[in-house]
Amino acid sequence: MTTIKDIAKVAGVSITTVSRALNGYSDVNEKTRKKIMQVAKDLNYSPNTLARSLVMNKSKTIGLIVSGMTEANKKDNFTFEVLSGANDCISERDYDLVLFSTTTAKQREKTYSQLCRERRVDGAIVQGMKIDDPYLKEVIESDIPCVLIDIPIESDTVGYVTTDNVLGARKAVRHLIELGHKNIAMINGHNQAYVSIKRLEGYEKSLQEEGFPVNQSWILDGSFSEEKAYEQTLVLLRNHPEVTALFCASDLMALGAIKAAKALGMDVPRNLSVIGFDDILLSSYSTPQLSTVGQNIFQLGYQAANLLIDMLEVKTKSHVCILDTELIARESTCKAQNDQD
């Protein structure tokens, strides 16, 4: 492994000069720079980032902390898309990405912030953590700059990016209202998630706007799980046959809901319109294809990385980024049947 010293020796200059030449400083003669470049190439030199990071006290590395690359998260591709987006931005801006995750049964004995400090990451992106995760607190209280995904905390060193969930939910509910539905129920995610709270808010606002009552017994907790949503929908539809439309806080839950409706002999969308949230891949492959409000998860990751690096490099003022959603009407929603008119 050739070093800067080797280059200095064969080029007949000092290591200072080699360093300065390689890094494009102006106080080195163009001729010697050329020579040094050539020697470096001849010797197949690669700089040692470890040494560089050590002395410069920054590693050009950002850590992606993901909690739960589990089976469940395989279905929505959430984690992966965030990862892809973040990775894209990170490599564009010439950083590297190191992954911190604890799926492992045998939980890693070190905390995330320890990992970050040990590896000397310049900053971290946090994804998939519940709002009450003890590790979360640790990370944001450490002085490591970080940006959170879907957790609204802002400070000097922490920012966040999320989707406009209220508006997204309103798009969904308004879509159902426009189709003539009046009795619209909701399957929400668990409430350790910020997005659940916001989507519920959007749901309620939309109903109130129309003067529809908000019926608490129509709002069930599906915990973002297909199975749980299936069960909850069964309960809902049995107890409240007047419901003709269902807004689910995630596509996966919507899929579960549709299964439940089918299990009860109902036809989606004829007897029940169902709309989801996310636009996961499965939505366009299921039968019926799922209507949903799409969020751009890839962008979520990309913007998270972008924001973080901005925070690291240029002292930017705002540390938040809110993304938009898009209503995607497919086959699982249709006009309300006016049976009783």
Add this chain to the structure above:
Amino acid sequence: MTTIKDIAKVAGVSITTVSRALNGYSDVNEKTRKKIMQVAKDLNYSPNTLARSLVMNKSKTIGLIVSGMTEANKKDNFTFEVLSGANDCISERDYDLVLFSTTTAKQREKTYSQLCRERRVDGAIVQGMKIDDPYLKEVIESDIPCVLIDIPIESDTVGYVTTDNVLGARKAVRHLIELGHKNIAMINGHNQAYVSIKRLEGYEKSLQEEGFPVNQSWILDGSFSEEKAYEQTLVLLRNHPEVTALFCASDLMALGAIKAAKALGMDVPRNLSVIGFDDILLSSYSTPQLSTVGQNIFQLGYQAANLLIDMLEVKTKSHVCILDTELIARESTCKAQNDQD
């Protein structure tokens, strides 16, 4: 950021002793060790891995080189599952994972092996590269230990892990044969992939075993793409109505094939049995649910990491690992209709 030096000062010992105490060497008195530990904790010390790596000349870091975390790869979750598996093993064995990928339009100007050398990764896992990728050559010719996924190259510093594709294909084809099919076509992937070659081999072997002819015009190139497979299947079914069963070298292509069959007014599986390969998530959500031969991609990643770390730590003899497959009969295959008997 507190260092070993700070600890030495407050504990009243030399930095050597601190280092040896923290690293569990035997030549330090139990009492002073306790004290040092306590001081370290009080000062909230985290070791600086950069410094450590620099002097020890190894980083406990392994690089995951993935080519194409693109849109296409979103549908099968291949990349992600490999990543998850690798990550699991890597963190279990107390390494870290840094991701090297170039989706970016603006291709990174550095090659993978440069990246690896700069970042001083101890080894690399290579996934998703085509067999003729120029970068591949570079990586395996560098002296960086690496293990390839689905590329059969073995040397002193390179190993590989793959699935038993021949046997897998045979399971698929035998399944069709057992259902009474005699005219079995195949949609293969492009032939810059090792797996295509092997799956084809399995297909041909199975037919020959039964004394069935291998008809080259029944073997089409779907390039692992849903759309391409759709088109090829259209061609196939139009020109060869005698075909009653189709073996596709990937689930995604099988999905395309089924769409094509539907477009021609055929019913799957009644008029055409289709079996895929992979067992991607979509397979169990599509209608009809796809019969397939499942491979464990997560394991592929896990074992790749495992093999690599073995190669790094204990000098192991064999550098290859072959995984098994599992036939999963779902709804897209059924008994042949004996119309002409």
Add this chain to the structure above:
DNA sequence: CTAAAAAACCGAAACGTTTCGGAAAACAGT
């Protein structure tokens, strides 16, 4: 031709560890 300014170069310290070789301290046996 000289003084001043500009350009090109370099030595040495620093970053935070590990580790080699040896030194000091404690203990053992006579």
Add this chain to the structure above:
DNA sequence: ACTGTTTTCCGAAACGTTTCGGTTTTTTAG
């Protein structure tokens, strides 16, 4: 009390960079 071990500790070099401050060389101006 004297040697010989064993236990415990430490100084200094090394890893490969960057950078501060300065020195040498070249160029420019008068």
